[in-house]
Amino acid sequence: MLKEGNRTIDNVKDFEIKVMKIQKGLRELVDAFRPFIIRVTSTVCRQYMDPCMDEFSKGFSAFNEAIDRYSVRRRLVTFADMVIRRRLIDYIGKEASKNRFTYLQPVE
Numbered sequence: 001m002l003k004e005g006n007r008t009i010d011n012v013k014d015f016e017i018k019v020m021k022i023q024k025g026l027r028e029l030v031d032a033f034r035p036f037i038i039r040v041t042s043t044v045c046r047q048y049m050d051p052c053m054d055e056f057s058k059g060f061s062a063f064n065e066a067i068d069r070y071s072v073r074r075r076l077v078t079f080a081d082m083v084i085r086r087r088l089i090d091y092i093g094k095e096a097s098k099n100r101f102t103y104l105q106p107v108e
Helices: 012-032 034-045 054-069 076-098
Strands: 002-004 007-009
Touching: 012 034, 012 054, 034 054, 034 076, 054 076
Parallel strands: none
Antiparallel strands: 002 007
């Protein structure tokens, strides 16, 4: 027997159906916001984002994080924009510090 809020779910199958509906709703929400994620990611990176790029993946993860941490007191779009920007800036900073090369000149 599982508890859902103040109610008890007697049947595991009913619980699985509810979880599947929630997952489907989240997939639809993310699909609806895909252009938004591309726009914010492209703005931060100052280039068009293809969905197969690492930065888009980080933006997508940040959007999922924003959904998880969202509260009714905030507007989802504004909050998601802020989370995506911050995560991408952190990612770009980490990548920039990793990719420091020292170029050596040949000695004559």
